[in-house]
Amino acid sequence: MIPDSLRLPHEQLRRIQDAKLRHMIALCRRGHPWYREAWKDVDLDAVQGIADIWRLPLTPKRAMMETPQQFRLDCPDLPVPERAIWEVVHTTGSSGDPTPIYNTTWDYHGYLLLNRRVAEIAGIGDRDVIANLFPLTAASMGAFIRSATLAYSCGASVAASLGGAPVAPFGIQKPMEEAVRLVERHRATVLLGVTSFVRRVLIRAQELGADFRSVRMAAVTGEASTPGLRDDMRRLMRELGCAGTIIFDRYGSTESGGLAQCREEADWHNPTPELLYHEVVDPETGRPMPEGERGHLAITHLDRRGTVLMRYLVGDIVSIARDPCPHCGRGGERLVGPVVRTKDLLKVKGMLINPTALLQRLQAMPAVEEFQVVVDRTDPADPFSMDELFVRVAPRGGMPQDEVAQDVAAATQATIGVRPRVTVEDRHAIYDGQQAKAVRFVDRRTH
Numbered sequence: 422m423i424p425d426s427l428r429l430p431h432e433q434l435r436r437i438q439d440a441k442l443r444h445m446i447a448l449c450r451r452g453h454p455w456y457r458e459a460w461k462d463v464d465l466d467a468v469q470g471i472a473d474i475w476r477l478p479l480t481p482k483r484a485m486m487e488t489p490q491q492f493r494l495d496c497p498d499l500p501v502p503e504r505a506i507w508e509v510v511h512t513t514g515s516s517g518d519p520t521p522i523y524n525t526t527w528d529y530h531g532y533l534l535l536n537r538r539v540a541e542i543a544g545i546g547d548r549d550v551i552a553n554l555f556p557l558t559a560a561s562m563g564a565f566i567r568s569a570t571l572a573y574s575c576g577a578s579v580a581a582s583l584g585g586a587p588v589a590p591f592g593i594q595k596p597m598e599e600a601v602r603l604v605e606r607h608r609a610t611v612l613l614g615v616t617s618f619v620r621r622v623l624i625r626a627q628e629l630g631a632d633f634r635s636v637r638m639a640a641v642t643g644e645a646s647t648p649g650l651r652d653d654m655r656r657l658m659r660e661l662g663c664a665g666t667i668i669f670d671r672y673g674s675t676e677s678g679g680l681a682q683c684r685e686e687a688d689w690h691n692p693t694p695e696l697l698y699h700e701v702v703d704p705e706t707g708r709p710m711p712e713g714e715r716g717h718l719a720i721t722h723l724d725r726r727g728t729v730l731m732r733y734l735v736g737d738i739v740s741i742a743r744d745p746c747p748h749c750g751r752g753g754e755r756l757v758g759p760v761v762r763t764k765d766l767l768k769v770k771g772m773l774i775n776p777t778a779l780l781q782r783l784q785a786m787p788a789v790e791e792f793q794v795v796v797d798r799t800d801p802a803d804p805f806s807m808d809e810l811f812v813r814v815a816p817r818g819g820m821p822q823d824e825v826a827q828d829v830a831a832a833t834q835a836t837i838g839v840r841p842r843v844t845v846e847d848r849h850a851i852y853d854g855q856q857a858k859a860v861r862f863v864d865r866r867t868h
């Protein structure tokens with residue numbers, strides 16, 4: 422067993438990171454097409470460790486999405502485990518094709534280590550039964566594949582519900598009811614899935630009178646969730662008589678893997694600081710921000726062999742804490758929320774709005790079961806017509822529709838200063854439980 426890097430003194434951890442960074446840079450100089458080009462004018466010998474990392478230019482996400490093959494390490498003389506491809510997972514941007522991330526055997530073992538730490542930090546162990554509720558998607562999704570990796574890493578068992586919209590003609594995919602039955606049949610203890618889907622499974626379980634008493638945790642990911650939504654899920658779990666109501670809100674990315682909370686609503690630990698370095702930067706200057714200040718998150722792979730990313734801008738705004746965690750004492754860095762996804766900021770009627778704030782407000786309304794916010798032109802055929810904000814809403818069963826619509830309109834105006842047009846619709850019309858995740862915002866304007 423290798424030592425737990427999260428329990429090492431800061432200086433000792435930093436020495437390990439410095440040595441790994443030097444080796445990673447040496448490998449990139451030999452065989453990383455994109456960095457060989459991007460670093461042509463950089464004095465790489467001056468980068469001796471993390472303290473010098475600012476000398477490397479930032480990597481825009483767009484570059485990796487446009488030329489993913491350029492980000493694969495190509496060093497044919499490496500030993501087989503360091504160059505044989507074990508799996509390919511994809512990250513999906515707001516537009517365009519899914520982008521492949523290549524993992525070698527070496528990287529897969531890194532994920533096993535990362536997941537073992539995630540399980541340890543989040544309190545998932547070898548008695549747990551994990552229900553993988555992630556959908557089967559058109560391109561292999563990291564979260565689907567890594568739910569098995571999580572189970573293997575900590576000795577838990579895992580079963581998959583195989584939901585999602587059909588992508589091949591083999592009749593493999595199953596309806597949401599199967600997810601409910603799978604949890605019952607295996608007496609699953611941990612529900613692992615996309616937040617809106619796990620919530621819908623809890624609602625469906627309630628409707629079907631399913632036995633969810635074995636469930637003690639919902640580990641959710643894949644979309645921004647809010648305290649209001651997580652409270653609502655805890656309420657559903659309580660009403661179902663679940664053994665526990667822990668919501669483990671997973672933060673991470675396909676490029677980095679998952680981070681872990683040591684307790685509910687806490688910061689996110691980087692489980693493997695010897696494999697991955699996080700910094701918060703000013704995207705204009707490339708300089709790291711002072712500790713505690715909010716800025717753009719950049720990740721650096723310290724020990725990878727497939728797709729390798731250095732100072733890669735994930736697209737999220739966070740801050741970072743590097744002191745020992747006040748709850749568990751672990752070292753390494755912690756990401757501090759709220760996480761703001763920059764790609765989500767929208768301009769509506771000339772005003773820059775943060776849809777996350779609206780999402781948070783609408784998710785916290787108990788009378789709202791499903792909703793979607795749509796920005797469109799007043800006249801869709803006329804690209805110069807005014808913006809219009811629509812909120813499609815499905816009230817919870819038995820709630821007076823007109824009243825809910827009025828409340829939603831008032832809450833929207835109060836939160837982002839834009840008066841919406843609210844339409845009451847059936848919940849399946851808004852989110853049918855088949856898509857990978859509920860789409861909460863749609864921008865139909867042509868830019």
Ligand SMILES: [Zn+2]
Pocket residue numbers: 682683684690746747748749750751
């Ligand atoms: Zn902690």
